[in-house]
Amino acid sequence: MISPEQTILDYKISDDDMKLFNPYLKNLKKIIDENSNLEKGELVSLLLTHRNDFVTEFCFTIPYYDVLVKTASYSPIVEIGAGSGYWAGCLSKMGVDVIAYDSHPPGAHSPWEWFKGNPWFDDSWYHILKGDESDAAHHPDRTLLMAWPMPMNPMAYNALCSYKNAGGKTLIFIGDPHPASSGDEHFYKMLYEFKEIETVNLYSWPGIKEKLLIYSLV
Known part of the structure; x- marks a missing residue:
């Protein structure tokens, strides 16, 4: 297990990493x-x-090998707020059954233009369906994946409610578990109601303390 202070600078790429489709990690480690x-x-x-x-x-x-394998073990997956679809793409190339939604799938608009298209991402790595948090209710048979949902925003809470009310059983949440960083206070209050199955401290960008948390909703 890694400590919260470790970053991607401390990560040693394995032979298993090199076999995966993952230009993000490989390009970063090259630098x-x-x-x-x-x-x-x-x-x-x-x-x-x-x-x-x-x-x-x-x-x-x-993403890197161990955390992708951990996520893949909870297949099939539905991702809400999938952004560029990079995680969905990596998982799919590992054979994982993934359905990914975003309210603004990346398009031709430049990133950081908040009122035009997707404000964060300018590339697509997977087929992203246009949809919102309510679409989580259509897939209670899948594990719900949410990575860095918008901070101080009800999207994550609404998605979790929709999914849970439809009979969903498992959540994978990736981010810094604090409403100022991702999700809102209602989302975290709801998480306290569920059993935390696993917590993984991630090798992240310097200055970013993020985790992968897995919850049982039943």
Whole structure:
């Protein structure tokens, strides 16, 4: 188990990682390896200058072998707020059955233009269905996956309610478990009602403390 202080700088790519479709991790580690002569503080600063580019091309959370395998073990999956579909794409290439929704699937609009298309992502890595949190109710037979839902926003809470009320049984939540970072206070209050099956501290961007949390809703 890794400590909360560890970041992607501490991650050692395995042979299993190299077999996976995962340009996010491979491109990021290439930058790290090519600048291994830098002091850690300088390397952190360099990485952070690239973060927005990586996020808009791929996603927020950096996937790697162990955490993808952990997520895949809960297949089939429905992802709400799938963004670019990068995690869905990685999982699908591992043979996982994934259905992914986003209210604004990435299109031609530039990222960071909040009122045009998807405000975060400019690439698509999977077929993303246009839909919102209510679509979670259509798939109670699947594990619900949500990664970094919008902060101070009811989307995650609404999705979880829709899914649970339809008979859904398992949630995988990825993010920094705090309403200022992802989800809202109602979402976290609801999580306290459920059994936490597993918690995984993730190798993340420097300065980002995120976890993968798995809950049983029954």
